[in-house]
Amino acid sequence: MSIPVVTVGAGQAELVGSLERLHGPVTVVRRCSELAELVAACQTGLARAAVVTGGTQEVTATLVDRLGTVGVALVGLTDDDAERARLAGLGVLAASESVPPQELARLIGEAVDAAAALSADRPSSSFGLAGARPTVEAEAEPPEDGPEPGELGTVIAVWGPIGSPGRTTIAVNCAAELAADGRSVVLVDADTYGPSVAGVLGLLDDSAGLAQACRLADQGLLERGPLERVASPVVTGAGVLRVLTGLTRADRWPELRAAAFGSVLERCRELAEFVVVDTGFCLEADEELSFDTMAPRRNGTTLRALELADRVLAVGAADSIGMPRLVRALAELEQAVPGVAPTVVFNRLRASAVGRSPDRALREAWERFGPGIPIGAMVPHEAEAADAALLAGQVLLEAAPESAMRHSIAEIVCAPRQRKRRFAVPGAKARVPVPR
Ligand SMILES: Nc1ncnc2c1ncn2[C@@H]1O[C@H](COP(=O)(O)OP(=O)(O)OP(=O)(O)O)[C@@H](O)[C@H]1O
Ligand SMILES: [Mg+2]
Structure with a gap:
């Protein structure tokens, strides 16, 4: 079977000549002057493989993902050992620029087979984003306080429809309760519309840890050390958790590329037993219709988190506006991520x-109008407790440890109720109350 290939980079003329002289299955169908042209050529379905020779620094996880989406395998040629290792981390087959043509043809065939196997595994739900990145090999030594050897942490995505039903409150406090239970936790603020985890935790944070982690992941450089640096530990009265803070301004959302974000979550799983993700509300994928398929997608992080999650908490407001919104949103969720089995959490329950x-009234209404998914938890409305926590930049366990709101959130993650404790961790982030 013939393998049409497109090429880009210095030295491609020589490469093309030597591949053509083999008279094998590999044929070069286009020589491109720059990477953008190569991507465009791949998107027309012209090629099954792309070879980048020299200048491989521009190859990122996003690029690999986009080419993978259209079924094109990537091979990188560089004489730099470190660069070859970086490419390998991105799942790109790499060789030196002086690789013999026979060997290069073999590599191209191998890359094409791997891409075909990967696209067969790609979930149909994904709008061309999920499952594309081969995961980076796990480190031999598991983190001291991380998951057991050979195991990966559990990803809990906290999602819910528009209308501020309490996603962030539930996410932050679930993470805090797990930390209080002595579990290692990374809390990720992936809301591309209204990031607020740093504010809720009282962090004066202007570093957008998640954007930094995504940048590193896109470059294939997100090793354990750099991840630990950007997801710095935050000490609460409940325990210690690592936090990847959200965007400092919502208009920075293009910095969170879905492919890179997926890699960040996979890396976090290696670091901690629980990865709690505060997502945005919107599941629309209609950017897919846009001509520029390399364009960033604002809802890509939410969709990727939901696709990768082991557990999805669907948070709805317990009132006459919140319930129908949740019903519609759950139908959209089933469309966007088929097969997902969310735990329904009604928040701000009040007579x-x-x-x-109120709990009986809500259950009866849900039985009549709901989609047949049982209610997993009901969190009471407690303005005093919620406001006390917000005012102090604390979690409920610190600000209102005896509140019913706190106890019902703790039950969602099955963490036993913890007493207030003091922790001191060197290098932990200072919590400065945000001016309110
Ligand atoms: N059970 C509760 N009782 C009282 N107030 C609550 C409760 N849960 C959340 N709140 C308050 O509701 C407001 C919105 O909560 P939160 O920020 O968690 O919602 P969200 O869904 O993350 O909103 P956004 O759309 O901004 O991301 C906050 O002021 C929070 O303190
Ligand atoms: Mg929020």
């Missing part, structure tokens, strides 16, 4: 909004 015996 003044749903009537006397």
